[in-house]
Amino acid sequence: MTWRRRTVIPALAVCVVGLAGSAGCDTPGGQGAREVSASPVGRLLDERDEDGRPYREVDEQDAPQVTVEVAPDAEGGWDVRLRVRNFRFSPDGTGRRAEAGRGLAHLEVNGRRVAVLRTPEYHLAPGAFPRGTHQVTARLYADDGSVWAVDGQPVESTADITVSGQEPTTEQSVAPLAEGPGSPDGPGQA
DSSP states (O other): OOOOHHHHHHHHHHHHHHHHHHHHOOOTTSSOTTOOOOSOSSEEEEEEOTTSOEEEEOOTTTOOEEEEEEEEOTTSOEEEEEEEESOEEOOTTOOSOOOTTEEEEEEEETTEEEEEESSSEEEEOTTOSOSEEEEEEEEEEOTTSOEEEETTEEOEEEEEEEEOSOOOOOOGGGSOOOOSTTSTTSTTOO
16 A cells, blocks of 8 residues: 655645745735735834934825813813824734824823823823913824824824912822833833
């Protein structure tokens, strides 16, 4: 009796090579015949934010949009709400790849980052601001850390809040975020 082991193994090897080759071999143009481009959405610009993160330019028609709304609460704090369009917040642990209309928001008060948001709501504690007018800014970032941009400008929104009748405190809720694990620049974060 003759075994057909030698004919079966080469047949399996041809199938494996055939499957891997169709997915992994490139045409002279750099992509397989049925592959979708692996390059992320938009194009990276030379412009960078204050942390050195590049701007990711997208067409205005498809660009994410954000509006920041800030309202006082009953205890003297401030409720921040982001209204977004063409944008989804990515959950914690999302990979570091830019995808159209996805990412997170950095919340700044007077130019200092106070939070990285993966949801559209945030609360600023009572007594966190001295008297005067303060700017609360939300800027949208892709999951790879790049800044969403249109016409070379970051996709962001700023609201002014005016505090009167209270003394300044040393509340830490508006202090800049620390670096390290769990911070915006720690593992798994943008």
